[in-house]
Amino acid sequence: MMDSFEFNKIAGAVLSVLLFVMGLGIFSSAIFHAQQPKTPGYDLPSAEVAAAAPAAVAIVPVAQILASADPAKGAGATKAACGACHNFEQGSGSKAGPTLYGIVNRPIASAAGFAYSSSLQEKAKTDKEWSFEALNAFILNPKGYASNTKMAYGGEKNDGRRGDILAYLRSLASSPAPLLAK
Ligand code: HEC
Structure with a gap:
């Protein structure tokens, strides 16, 4: 039979691993914080910029x-x-x-x-x-x-x-x- 002291040691080890993993999660999300764009999606060059380019070579x-x-x-x-x-x-x-x-x-x-x-x-x-x-x-x-x-x-x-x-x-x-x- 496992005595209660032995049980406490195992439970303590399991708990501290859990705490460590949770703490890692909180810590890393604090460092690597993903910026949410204001509007979802990728920025594409606007039509205005694209249209302005050929003007430089206008005849x-x-x-x-x-x-x-x-x-x-x-x-x-x-x-x-x-x-x-x-x-x-x-x-x-x-x-x-x-x-x-x-x-x-x-x-x-x-x-x-x-x-x-x-x-x-x-x-x-x-x-x-x-x-x-x-x-x-x-x-x-x-x-x-x-x-x-x-x-x-x-x-x-x-x-x-x-x-x-x-x-x-x-x-x-x-x-x-x-x-x-x-
Ligand atoms: C090395 C010879 C050469 C030089 C230099 C040259 N041409 Fe020509 N040109 C031709 C030939 C050959 C044609 C016929 C082209 C074809 O059939 O594609 C022609 C055709 C033309 C035509 C069309 C005529 C038609 O009846 O439809 C014009 C306009 C013309 N040339 C203007 C000029 C001007 C202006 C210059 C000078 C800035 C010049 N060319 C220099 C040989 C020359």
Whole structure:
């Protein structure tokens, strides 16, 4: 038979283990306290932040570029950048590229007898004419506008210089296209 002293020792050991475990629980929850969010769920980037990002690479509207452009400066820039491949005079034919006389608002890929790339012929179906917007996009980044264009020209990234070129191209007509309202 177990005497009462023996029983007390065992009961005391069991109790103290229980107390220790409980104490550990209280102690650790005091240290590792999980923060409850005010609203349950995860924080996702808000739509506002996501929408604001592309604004940094926004293209300056062509009307704004044209408003401060100088066709006289553009004449020199255009002859230097484009003259190896394009003619500019009325009645002039194609060189490596089609003549640019009357290019503003001329139907895309329409110079008689010129073998255009399939890309530019596709653009003719959607964009129809060389509006200032289309010309601006093409001269900024020819391959960006028409992916397999035959025009081996890297593009003019500078808004001011591109504006001058556009203003000069506009002047290559008997009655230049009206400038765009800003
Ligand atoms: C290395 C030669 C080369 C240079 C430099 C070049 N082009 Fe071209 N350009 C071409 C060729 C080739 C095409 C025909 C593109 C095609 O079919 O995809 C073309 C097409 C064009 C067209 C479309 C004409 C049409 O009838 O639809 C425009 C506008 C144009 N070029 C403007 C320019 C301007 C402006 C510059 C200078 C900033 C320039 N190009 C520089 C060779 C050139």
